[in-house]
Amino acid sequence: MRFSGHKFCRGGVLGPAKSRAYFISASVRIDFKVEKVMNREFRKNKRVSVLGTLTIVLGLSFSTQTLAAEPGEQEYTTFCGICHTIGGGTLIGPDLAGVHDRRPQEWLEKFVASSTSVIGSGDAYAVELFEKFNKITMPDATVPPEKIKEILNYIKIRAAQPAPATAAATASPATATPADATAPAAPTAAPAAPIKVATEEDILLGQNLFEGTARLEKSGPSCVTCHHIKNDAIIGGGVLAKELTDVFTRLGGTGVRAVLNSTPFPVMQAAYKGKPLSEQEIFALLAFLEDAGAKHLFQHPKDYGTGLLLSGFIGAAVLLVLYSLIWLARKKDSVNQKIFDRQVKSTWE
Structure with a gap:
């Protein structure tokens, strides 16, 4: 046999002994490489098999939990x-x-x-x-x-x-929405207070959160956007939703907390979707609402309606006068008016 050009036979023809040695060595190397490749593929397939098994087990577990929930x-x-x-x-x-x-x-x-x-x-x-x-x-x-x-x-x-x-x-069985039509059962207990004793700082924080002076952590809308409350510290509120001065009397602490934590009202659900209140914010708002409800008889909020109407008229009059003064310095004629006037004058002369 002639292996011309091969690195093991550059001198020409190999003898029988050298040829057998060369083929044995090459065969050993090929077998080693094949075994190495097979081991690598086996380990790879083993990992894939393990991952597949875990995926199936987790999927079956999730499906079991999902199916375990009853309709409704x-x-x-x-x-x-x-x-x-x-x-x-x-x-x-x-x-x-x-x-x-x-x-x-x-x-x-x-x-x-x-x-x-x-x-x-x-x-x-x-x-x-x-x-x-x-x-x-x-x-x-x-x-x-x-x-x-x-x-x-x-x-x-x-x-x-x-x-x-x-x-x-x-829980405080406050007066609540008769959802799903159960038999009438009026509340018999007094409104519940927040879980812990609220401080003046908590009440002030709740007031600021209510009127929007302090922003909510998740940037949800402030309560005053839709609600009004009788309190000297609050100028006024929205009329889209319920007036909240007596909310503690109507719902109690437990009820108010439940609404703030997971509201059943569609408008609030849309407004706070992805923007839930934190526990600190809920407690501060509870403290403020309870305090406002307890002190509402001593609150004398001003009637801003007449004052706002008069201030609107006065402001409009001042703006009209100011605009008139500024308008006096305006350019009254077109750019070419003076040139046109000179031409007319020279023509008549």
Whole structure:
């Protein structure tokens, strides 16, 4: 055999012994490289297999948790659980256990969809609820009718189960929205105070947050944008939403905290989407609202309506005079007016 040009046979023809030695050496090297490549691929495939197994296990775990949630549970937690319990006693609104025994399914669906419409129709039971709870209506549902049925079915299933050990009896059963149409149950306890004793600094911080002097951490809108409160320190507020002077009397500390922490009202949900209040901000606002409610009889906010109207007229008059004085120095004619006048004059002369 002739291996011309090869690095192992540059001298010409190899002998039989050298040829066998060369092929044995080359074969060993090839086998070593093949084994090395196979080991590397095995380790790679092993890692892929482990990752795949973990992915499948985690996916099955997530699917199991997702499937474990009963239909209507998520919607109940989001929209109803803020104000109500099922067999746990009064929270902000009445206990929903046994609601199907008090009203028929069709009535419940209509009331959850739009309590305002049912009350406006003159329904005796709905009007009674409305009167019992200080004429505060539950926000209309933002979910389709199918979800309303799932929520009501979830309430029925939960009501048939043993009541939780921790009832809402420890919470302030303030006057609340009669969501999901339970039997009238007027509040019997006094409004609850914030969890810890508020200081003057807490009240001042809450006042600043309410009127927008201090910005919220997540840059949410200030309360005064939509709400008014009777307080000498606050000039005035918006009229889009409820007046908050007696909010502690109507909802209690627990109710106000629940609304600030996870509001059930669509307008507030949109305004604070992705901008939740911190625990410190919630406590400061609670402190201010409680203090304002306790002292509202001693507050004498001024009527700014007449003053603002007069100041508006006076300001407009001053601006008109100022503009007139500035207008006197204006250029009254066009740029070529003087040239035109000279030409006319020379023509007549």
